[in-house]
Amino acid sequence: MKLVEILLDFIKDTNDRKCKLLEFHHPEHMLTLLDLDLPDTGLPLQTLINDCATTLKYQVKTGHPRFFNQLSCGLDIVSMAGEWLTATANTNMFTYEIAPVFILMESVVLNKMRQIIGWKHGDSILAPGGSISNLYAFLAARHHMFPGYKEKGQAMLGSSQLVMFTSDQCHYSVKSCAAVCGLGTDHCVEVPSDEHGRMIVSELERLILERKARGHIPFFVNCTSGTTVLGAFDPINEIADVCQKYKLWLHIDAAWGGGLLFSRKYRHPRLTGIDRADSVTWNPHKLMGTLLQCSTIHFKQDGLLISCNQMSAEYLFMQDKLYDVQYDTGDKVIQCGRHNDIFKLWLQWRAKGTVGFEEHMDHLMELAEYLVERIENQKDMFHLLLKPEMVNVSFWYIPKRLRTMPHSTAKEAELGRITPILKGRMMEAGTMMVGYQPQDRTPNFFRSIFSSAAVTKTDVDFMLNEMDRLGHDL
């Protein structure tokens, strides 16, 4: 009960705009503030309660309305309640035997998500994050093309080389598939993107032909719906045409942008054609605000997941059980034990309804539009990098001394230099967090994210005012 009080206090502070969202200390100093020692003999309960309070005292409040730092933010209270229940039930998602209700929920929710994608059939599974979901897509695609690969390995292909394609804006986990699965990252071909960050499809086709001419076997194209940095959407239909022409697997990484499928207003044209994909990654723990972690991977073709990943462990997946063993979903995955990530999503969906998710998406997009408008109206103080397609707003803050200087590469370099300094000041002040990064030839810029339901227009105003308060003298 004491712990629940501590947790409720943390939630209250998270939602209190007067509370700071972090108390920053450098690691060496943080170590002196904490007692992390593992003792030989157990400590009294009161010490543990204090440990819990101390832990949360120094934790960044990622659900605070001024946390614009990550793609997963917010603290959806119903989803959190779901996570509490999940922890209390403490079960493993491999068999119906020990997780009957959760297994059925998984089936219902994933079925609904496939319907929203636009498929009548198919199969899906929850994975520990979008990176692993992308890996499942890769494995299924290779298995689909070379069913013997599972048993025979590379010998199946002799000296032939598989190659995959993705844009230079894709999430790094796509490239990681090439490393993890033995292709080598040289065989994950980066297709150039245009000035909006969208894949250039004529380049995709050119690179496919180039690799074919070298005797390679193209088999997989990753199309990103909502790129991690800029929030760009690759043109699905054009990419699908190329995949059809060359008989390649089309995977859509909608880990970030998938949530917009709920929105009648914003779904098109961004995700138009998504039903043409062979597989789709979609992370509820991002735009939908489900608690970390909750990621899904969907396949148009049923049966592929099980045939690709099944190992038939005799001690777990016996075929002569009391019930229909199709519900033992654990044999579809490359893990053994699997965390229960479904209950918090199911409960949240019940609370919001499908229409509630749609409203959430529209609200987030409106916040992004509002921020863009505010930036455009203060051109001396802020510089928008590009008009965003999603809730990623990329911009520079311009301190006083640079406001009269015309925009140039020299000015961009200087803005790129001050961006991390301003971020540091934000963290020391503890009043808000906005992420930054460089990209290609563009020096450091801020990328603000809206995915928390707690954020309002006044928080957007606060963000810009606070940047100026902390950074005007830079």
Ligand SMILES: *Cc1c(COP(=O)(O)O)cnc(C)c1O
């Ligand atoms: C976040 C993200 C991922 C990775 O998801 P994790 O859950 O962090 O592993 C993959 N692709 C895209 C486009 C993303 O934005």
